Amino acid sequence: METKILGYRRENGRIGIRNHVVIIPVDDLSNAACLAVEHNVAGTLALPHPYGRIQFGADLELHFKTLIGAGRNPNVAAVVVIGIEQNWAKRIADGIADTGKPVAYFGIEGYGDLKTIERASRKAQEYVQFATSLEKVEAELKDLVVSFKCGESDTTSGLAGNPTAGVVGDRLVKLGGTVIFGETPETTGAEHVLAKHFATPELSQQFLKVHAEYMKLIESKGADLLGTQPTQGNIAGGLTTIEEKAFGNIEKAGKTPIIGLLAPCEEPTKPGRYFMDTSSAAAECITVMMAAGAVLHIFITGQGNIVGNPIEPVVKMSANPNTCAYMPEHIDVDIKGVLSRELTLDQAADKVMDCVVKTARGRYTDAETLNHKEFVLTRLYPSA
Amino acid sequence: MSSHKFLMHEAEDYVGVAVQDIKAGEEVMGVDLHGGKEFRVKSNHDIPLGHKIALKPVKKGEVVIKYGENVGNATQDIAVGDWVHTHNLKTGRWNYGN
Structure with missing residues (x-):
């Protein structure tokens, strides 16, 4: 039986079989900016969802774990996080960063959607060119x-x-x-x-x-x-x-x-x-x-x-x-x-x-x- | 190749699962997946693919065995060859007041 595959070896040694650059909204309010970045930059994947505001306790923890886990997944090459509040965007980026993969975060407050979309799009473009430079390896x-x-x-x-x-x-x-x-x-x-x-x-x-x-x-x-x-x-x-x-x-x-x-x-x-x-x-x-x-x-x-x-x-x-x-x-x-x-x-x-x-x-x-x-x-x- | 029309998980199961549509009055053969033993039964009802046919009589209130395990209780008497589904079989869980 064939057991050899072709994947991407991530910085932490884990093997992925897809090579996504994901744009993760921390919260419902940030979906629009994430979708705009996805529209601007070919090869990106936005992950819109309806939650992330005023959750608490175990429910909030699970929200963070899910978004951090999505970014950490070995099928993901690099991550842009956008949130209405910069601190929580940073919390997600920090949870992803120890995988060693490129990750950046942006807060919308103080900038507005348009400036955020521009900054995040420039970073996403850099990440797509990083991801598409990666060679598949036998695994x-x-x-x-x-x-x-x-x-x-x-x-x-x-x-x-x-x-x-x-x-x-x-x-x-x-x-x-x-x-x-x-x-x-x-x-x-x-x-x-x-x-x-x-x-x-x-x-x-x-x-x-x-x-x-x-x-x-x-x-x-x-x-x-x-x-x-x-x-x-x-x-x-x-x-x-x-x-x-x-x-x-x-x-x-x-x-x-x-x-x-x-x-x-x-x-x-x-x-x-x-x-x-x-x-x-x-x-x-x-x-x-x-x-x-x-x-x-x-x-x-x-x-x-x-x-x-x-x-x-x-x-x-x-x-x-x-x-x-x-x-x-x-x-x-x-x-x-x-x-x-x-x-x-x-x-x-x-x-x-x-x-x-x-x-x-x-x-x-x-x-x-x-x-x-x-x-x-x-x-x-x-x-x- | 056998022309079985139902399969059973275990030879002692009370029900078989139709793997083709079965017509009322049809004599059908089935096989148990583990032992390969053949069973024959005359169907009392039309039984669509995926639905269950009774292979043993079950009295109202008694358990029905599939996978060699209890999968619920008969809500009315079930005769050999009957179609077994929500009209005559109910979960043993959450049977408040029943």
Whole structure:
């Protein structure tokens, strides 16, 4: 199997497979300036979002971690940060700077949009010329942090897509790679089984505690997940209960033990399989995994989720023959042969690995070609 | 190549998953993914691809097993060959007052 890829070796030794110059707004107010810089300077990528004002506590911390993580991601060559207040723009730039990559920040107050756009555009032009001067280097699949998530799942996800993802994850770990999966709420009903996948009893207990805290949060709102989990799409695809969905979901866990439980946006420190405490909403989940340094995402869909991410290429697979037939422009890897028993899980995993290697050598995924750039920040509670 | 129309995660599962559309009255064959054992059942309903067919009778209130695990409780009696979905199967979670 081909395991050589072509990537970009960043100043801190990490390997990226894309070479973005990103323009990060600290807050909603700075989106306009960031989009103007993106318009002015070819080769830049603005990451507009609707938040960043008067947040507090853990919610504010997660906001910073996500924006800092986006800038730190090895798929990013250089970063321009723009905020209404210079101090907070600096805080994000400082969080990125220890990667060694070029980063600059600008505050709009005292200058106005037009002067800020000009200053930031000049810096962005310099960064694009820096980034486009970088040569690709040969690297190994094991150098990549790969994340996994399923979405618009149906029963085919549990039969074929997620078990295939489990095999792919096991292979990447065996090569010495790092893989992350998550979706805490969607383990509900199967949490006691997933707990056994953790490498130590302590980690199992930590995971069950994180899950129980999530359940308490839902109950504290006087709510349950009936009507939300499974989703309307899940139900159309034949999934009836959250337990059934959860057992399908955890097929992604594969056979290699989980060596760490990560908080959202927390970077893994050594190779192996990790569980990240994330939302099950596709774009939110991928965004926090990207902010933890994941450079390639493997997404399993049944009914046809179309999500992408601006920084982390998303490779999509489906085993549902209807989805593969009706939405082919969204499905990078068609593994419907698992259902007809014409493909074994290992053969399906071969097809996925082939697409992973091609993506890691530069080929655009379906989501990239279709301009899917969902950058979605997770909010923990309302602003003050 | 076998002409199976449903798959099961485990041989002891109470339900199989249609991997092609199944018609009411149709005699269909299915295979369990781990053991490769074949099962035959006559469908009582139209069952679309991805939906579940009952392979064992389940009484109202009893658990339904898939993946070899409890995936919820029957909300009415389920006969062999029945379509199993939200009309006769419900989560065991958040069953307040039920």
